[in-house]
Amino acid sequence: MHSFGYRANALLTFAVTILAFICAIASFSDKFSNQTPSAQIQILNINWFQKQPHGNDEVSLTLNVTADLQSLFTWNTKQVFAFVAAEYETSKNALNQVSLWDAIIPEKEHAKFWIQISNKYRFIDQGHNLRGKDFNLTLHWHVMPKTGKMFADKIVMSGYQLPNAYR
Amino acid sequence: MDWQGQKLVEQLMQILLVISGVVALVVGYATESFRTMMLIYAGGVVLTTLVTVPNWPFYNLHPLKWLDPSEAEKHPKPQVVPVASKKKFSKK
Numbered sequence: 001m002h003s004f005g006y007r008a009n010a011l012l013t014f015a016v017t018i019l020a021f022i023c024a025i026a027s028f029s030d031k032f033s034n035q036t037p038s039a040q041i042q043i044l045n046i047n048w049f050q051k052q053p054h055g056n057d058e059v060s061l062t063l064n065v066t067a068d069l070q071s072l073f074t075w076n077t078k079q080v081f082a083f084v085a086a087e088y089e090t091s092k093n094a095l096n097q098v099s100l101w102d103a104i105i106p107e108k109e110h111a112k113f114w115i116q117i118s119n120k121y122r123f124i125d126q127g128h129n130l131r132g133k134d135f136n137l138t139l140h141w142h143v144m145p146k147t148g149k150m151f152a153d154k155i156v157m158s159g160y161q162l163p164n165a166y167r
Numbered sequence: 168m169d170w171q172g173q174k175l176v177e178q179l180m181q182i183l184l185v186i187s188g189v190v191a192l193v194v195g196y197a198t199e200s201f202r203t204m205m206l207i208y209a210g211g212v213v214l215t216t217l218v219t220v221p222n223w224p225f226y227n228l229h230p231l232k233w234l235d236p237s238e239a240e241k242h243p244k245p246q247v248v249p250v251a252s253k254k255k256f257s258k259k
Contacts, residue, residue: 001173007220011180015212018188022208025192026201075199146201 026076027148033074039067039139039155041084047118049130049167057130059123059162063101064116065139072143073108080105081142086123087156088135098123100137132164172226180219187211 001007047060065084072080083102090096100119105111140154168176187208195204 001176002168004220004222007176007180008216010177011184011212011216011220014181014184015215018184019208022188022192022204026195026204029196075196075201 023147027145030074030076030145030148034071036071037067037069037141037153037155039065039069039157041065041137041139041157043137043160044116046163046167049163051128051166052124055128057125057128059130060118061100061123062116062118063137064114065101066114067112067139069105069111069141070108072141073111074145076145076147077108078106078144078146080111081144083140085138085140086135086160087138088130088133090125090127090129090133092127092129096125097138098125130162131166133162134158135160135162168222168226169229169231171229176219176226180215183211183215183218187215 001010042064043061044064045062047062049057049059052058063084067082069080069082081102081104084100085097086100087095087097099121100123101117102120103115105113136156136158137160138154138156140152142150142152144150188211191204191208191211194207195201
């Protein structure tokens with residue numbers, strides 16, 4: 001500690017080390033938060049259901065998504081990324097997941113929402129297996145922290161079915 | 168800075184930084200504000216810098232007693248005599 005430069009260097013190094021500790025503890029504190037998210041999705045209308053020229057089925061839906069993701073936000077949350085995926089099984093693939101809609105929620109206040117929208121991304125199958133198909137609509141979310149590990153979870157809602165014939 | 172001062176500086180630096188960290192964490196968690204935590208910690212680091220990095224007089228209360236220049240001249244450093252005999256030994 002005999003010179004200005006020596007002391008400045010020692011201080012800087014120790015300060016950054018302590019900063020790393022603080023961020024690790026802040027990230028760890030997320031474990032103690034009580035998370036109770038809820039969501040509901042309603043299919044209001046099947047707008048159209050066709051077989052495209054390249055042979056794949058495509059559906060257009062109007063969805064009503066209601067969700068309360070406020071309990072996912074902690075002091076260490078930067079934003080929550082939420083998306084709705086349609087999941088179903090075909091003879092070719094055990095699991096097909098098609099993302100229909102997503103949103104970035106930057107603040108807790110915006111996390112309780114109701115939105116009525118037609119699918120943001122196209123619902124196209126690999127093939128023509130969708131007639132009469134049973135599928136689940138799952139709301140996935142990724143909680144992105146300010147420091148630390150991102151964690152993801154979902155709510156699966158089942159019981160949806162596509163019509164037996166093209167419209 | 169003298170030896171006692173350097174020891175004091177090291178201790179003060181460590182204690183002040185750790186306390187800044189702990190206070191920042193506790194207040195940030197209580198107010199649920201990450202920003203508050205960072206601001207308090209930054210403030211603590213700046214405070215620690217001001218206290219420990221500059222050469223304040225209170226770090227020099229036990230100054231080292233260097234020899235007076237005239238006293239040093241009375242006791243000159245021993246001269247190193249170049250040894251020429253080493254070569255002779257190796258030839259034998």
